[in-house]
Amino acid sequence: MKMSFTIDVEDIRTSSDQQYRVRLNVDRVLTWLHDRGVIGTAFIVGTLAESDPSLVRAIVDAGHEVGLHSWTHTAIEKHSPLDFGRDIKKGRELLQDISGQPVNGFRAPFMSLTARTPHAPEQIAGAGFMYSSSVLPAASPLFGLPGAPTTPFLWECGLLELPCPVTRIGPLTIPFLGGTYIRLLPRVITMRALRRQDQESVMWTYCHPWDFDLEERFRQYPETGFVTSILCFRGRRRMFPQLGAIINDLECSSLSEIASGLLAPNAAPLSMFSIAGRDAA
Numbered sequence: 317m318k319m320s321f322t323i324d325v326e327d328i329r330t331s332s333d334q335q336y337r338v339r340l341n342v343d344r345v346l347t348w349l350h351d352r353g354v355i356g357t358a359f360i361v362g363t364l365a366e367s368d369p370s371l372v373r374a375i376v377d378a379g380h381e382v383g384l385h386s387w388t389h390t391a392i393e394k395h396s397p398l399d400f401g402r403d404i405k406k407g408r409e410l411l412q413d414i415s416g417q418p419v420n421g422f423r424a425p426f427m428s429l430t431a432r433t434p435h436a437p438e439q440i441a442g443a444g445f446m447y448s449s450s451v452l453p454a455a456s457p458l459f460g461l462p463g464a465p466t467t468p469f470l471w472e473c474g475l476l477e478l479p480c481p482v483t484r485i486g487p488l489t490i491p492f493l494g495g496t497y498i499r500l501l502p503r504v505i506t507m508r509a510l511r512r513q514d515q516e517s518v519m520w521t522y523c524h525p526w527d528f529d530l531e532e533r534f535r536q537y538p539e540t541g542f543v544t545s546i547l548c549f550r551g552r553r554r555m556f557p558q559l560g561a562i563i564n565d566l567e568c569s570s571l572s573e574i575a576s577g578l579l580a581p582n583a584a585p586l587s588m589f590s591i592a593g594r595d596a597a
Contacts (some may be wrong), residue, residue, distance in 0.1 A: 317510075317511065317515065317517070317566065318517075318518045318519065318569070318574050318576060319518075319519045319520070319563060319566045319567070319568050319569070320356055320357060320425075320431075320518070320519070320520040320521075320568055320569055320570060320571045321349065321354055321355075321356030321357075321520070321521050321559075321563060321568050322356055322357045322358070322359065322449070322520045322521060322522050322558060322571060323342075323345060323357075323358050323359070323522070323523050323524065323525070324359050324385050324423065324522060324524050325338065325342060325358050325359065325361065325364065325371070325385065325521070325524075325525060326338075326360075326361045326385060326389045326425070326524065326525075327337055327361070327363075327364045327367075327376075327389075327432055328526070328537055328538055330538050332415070334535075336366070337525070337526075337529055337532060338364065338371065338525050339368065339370075339371055339374075339500065339552060340373070340529075341525035341526065341528045341529050342358075342371060342375070342525050343374070343441065344528050345528060346374065346375065346378045346380075348380070348458060348556060348559075349380075350378060352560070352563070354563060355379050355381075355568060355569065355570055356380055356381070356568060356570060357380065357381040357383055357421060357520075357570045357571045357572065358375045358380055358381070358382050358384070358463060359382075359383040359384065359385035359421065359422075359423040359449075360375075360382055360383070360384065360385055360411065361385045361386060361387070361388065361389050361425075362384060362385075362386065362387035362388070362403070362406065362407030362410055362411070363387060363388055365407070365410055365411055365414060366410060366489065369414045371514040372411065372414045372415055373414065376415045376416070376417060380570065381417075381420075381421065381570035381571065381572045382403060382411055382415050382417070382419060383411075383419060383420065383421030383422060383423060383447075383571070383572075384407045384408050384411055384419060384421070384422050384423070385423050385424075385425060386403070386404060386407065386422075386423075386424060386447065387403035387404060387406060387407045387414070387426050388403070389492075390425060390475035390539075391424070391425060391426050391428035391431075391459060392424050392428045392429060392433040392436050392450075393428060393430070393432050393433050396515050397435040397439065399443065400435070400436065400439060401435075401439040401443065404439065404440065404445075404474070405421060405442075405443040405444070406442045406520070406560055408422075408443055408444055408445065419444075419445070420446040420447060420549075420572045420575065421445060421446070421447050421448070421449065421571050421572060421575070422440050422443075422445045422447075422448045422449075423449045423450055423522075424436070424448075426458055426459050426539075426572070427450055427451060427452040427456075427458075427459050427460070427480055427491075427562045428458075428459040429448065429450035429451050429459075430451075430459050430460065430461050431461060431590075431591055431592070432527065434446075434591040436450070437471035437472075437473050437475050437477070438471075438473040438475075438593070440475055441471070441473045441474060442473075444478065445475070446475075446572070446575055446576075446579070446592040447475070447476040447478055447571065447572070447575040448471075448475055448476070448477050448478070449477070449478040449479070449480070449520065449529075449571060450476055450477070451464050451479045451493055452479070452480045452482070453465060453466045453479045453480065454482050454489035454490070454491075455489070456532075456568065458555045461591075464477075464479060464589060465479060465587060465589055466479055466481075466482060466514070466517065467479070467514055467516040467517050467518075467587075468492075468516070468517075468518055468578055469586055469587045469588065469589045470586050470588045470589070471585070471588070471589060471590075472588060472589075472590050476575055476578060476579060476586070477589070478518050478520065478571060478574070478575065480493075480494075480520075480522070481493045481517060481518075481519050481520065483509035483512065483513075483523055485505065492505075492509045493506075493519065493520065493521045493522065494521075494522050495522065495523035495524055495527035495555070496525070496527075496548060496550075498521065498523065498527075498554075498555065498558045498559060498562070499527065499550065499551035499552060499554050499555050499558060500547065500550060500551050503558060503561055506558070506561075506562065507561065507562075510562065518571075518574055518578075520571060521559065521563070523555070523559075523561060526548065527552060527555050528552065528555055528556070529552065530552055530553060532549075534546075534549050534556070557580070
């Protein structure tokens with residue numbers, strides 16, 4: 317099974333009076349990954365990279381891929397198509413300048429590539445990205461694209477999409493490898509969901525620096541309700557042990573390495589998908 321560790325690096329403070337804790341928690345994660353010989357992908361918000369370029373360099377120096385988590389940590393639909401295309405191009409160029417490496421991957425904040433943003437795939441490809449991991453292929457209270465494939469596919473513009481891994485629990489389809497789910501789901505459920513995945517799927521965990529922050533005092537996070545914010549704080553002591561169980565004995569690669577294999581000339585053909593759900597394969 318193809319597996320990747322990914323982290324969405326964002327600064328979600330609502331005031332400069334709040335302590336900057338992103339670097340502290342990213343360093344914790346980098347140490348943990350180093351001790352296990354795991355290489356992964358960090359999707360970084362452009363404004364954060366601009367304000368703290370040393371954070372980007374620390375991730376690259378540790379051997380990891382960097383991708384763009386949009387220019388600001390806001391949903392795609394909150395930007396005009398013109399602004400979105402301009403900003404992700406600017407963010408990619410900035411990350412390449414700081415990191416000294418190609419930036420191949422894009423991830424939308426909140427997995428917000430949906431039917432309401434049909435312009436996004438072509439603009440992501442036009443900005444120079446090789447792949448996206450921006451789609452939640454299920455219904456969601458926030459942003460989802462029900463009917464999208466759960467295995468890697470090509471948008472009509474040729475952009476490779478690596479959809480968020482999901483599993484069914486009763487009537488619900490959930491992104492079980494997201495930080496909150498990793499922390500709160502019983503390990504037996506998570507491991508069973510992994511075993512049930514299609515072998516054509518690409519599994520990637522996604523978490524955030526705050527998932528590992530044991531000292532942060534409770535506060536309501538921006539763009540989340542009070543109950544959701546409570547869930548963001550629950551079970552943080554379980555985060556590293558749960559992650560260790562998930563990636564144990566699995567060879568982890570960066571998403572760029574996985575994407576390159578899927579796009580290789582001798583790779584199996586991928587299905588194509590339009591935002592309207594029309595399968596053109």
